[in-house]
Amino acid sequence: MSHYTVAFAGNPNTGKSTLFNLLTGLRQHTGNWAGKTVTTAEGEFTHNQHVYRAVDLPGTYSLYSNSADEEAARDYIIFEQPVVTLVVLDATSLERNLNLALQVLEITGRAVVCINLIDEAKKLGISINLKAIARQLGVPVVAISARNQTGIGELLDQLERVATGAFAGKPLKITYSDEIEQGIAELLPLVEQTVGSRYPARWIALRLMDGDSSLLSSLKTHMGRSTSPAHKEVAGHGVTACH
Amino acid sequence: MAGAAIPLSEASNGSLLRISGIDVQGVLRRRLLDLGFVTGNTVEVLRRSPLGDPVAFRVSNTTIALRREESSLIYGELLGGEEA
Secondary structure, eight states: OOEEEEEEEEOTTSSHHHHHHHHHOOOOOOOSSTTOOOSOEEEEEEETTEEEEEEEOOOOSOSSOSSHHHHHHHHIIIIIOOSEEEEEEEGGGHHHHHHHHHHHHHHOSOEEEEEEOHHHHHHTTOOOOHHHHHHHHSSOEEEOBTTTTBSHHHHHHHHHHHHHTSSOOOOOOOOOOHHHHHHHHHHHHHHHHHHGGGSOHHHHHHHHHTTOHHHHHHHHHHHGGGOOHHHHHHHHHHHHHTO | OOOOOEEGGGSOTTOEEEEEEEOOOHHHHHHHHHTTOOTTOEEEEEEEOTTSOSEEEEETTEEEEEOHHHHTTEEEEEEEOOOO
16 A cells, blocks of 8 residues: 655635545635635545545745745645645636646646636636646646535546556646756756756756745755755856846 | 837726736746736726725736736736726
8 A cells, every 4th residue: 555645736716725625534724715725734535545645735826936835835846745746726717827737847747737616617608628738738637626526536546647657747848938948958967966866957947047046045955964065056156147 | 009008007997908018027026927917918907996006907817906016017008998
């Protein structure tokens, strides 16, 4: 019997906590306003003899550290490296929600995209082409309604496929402008040399060019004593490169 | 119709604009992008608070209120829907 960690990521108000409670049987308080989930909650659920440890991350629009919540969500995905990251999206405002999905997919391909509130979307006359989205994103995409408990079985099956490695995602890779791609190419060897293969080097290179100092400090903390002079050099280079 | 870009803060209630530029840098720029204030996206001016600031905007299917400090730095071209 295996144990898999699943992180629940999503914008505020997507029903992420409702799904979390449904699966884990916990009564993690859910509210109808943004920013309700302040600390990460944990629970467990079982599917086909696999035990999953579920971690409910704070609801965020982004992982680019505009706030403590976003930092917490980002650090969890980067450093704790859940076996699967479940990205919960609101079917009624996919355009907005896909921003976070893309950010997660830039970090990890071990993800399942879960489009929640599909019943609400239907009421509004919104129809969603799941196959087309899955093809574009390169990871499984499932439509559910946590409140009406529809689509949950399918979601768990897809979670299992990604968790066990039966499905290896080929996440959408965004190609940026020549200037940015050139910057990534320059930074990548330095980043790989410094952080090793454990962390998503391309993503870190991007963040460095963006001047994301909070990621740098998190990296330093998590890499602890292994911080070498080479690391500082990379940091300096990254920060200068963004100006 | 697509003419000069005006700051969102200058658009009247009910108007629709297509964002043409965001003159903000750093963390705040990132935040605005995450909230849906992306070049090319359409914004509707919903209403103003009693003292005229902040102003509620509809963007990507969600209502977001911005203060003049921010909305004056986001530019858009009027698409129509101006107040009669």
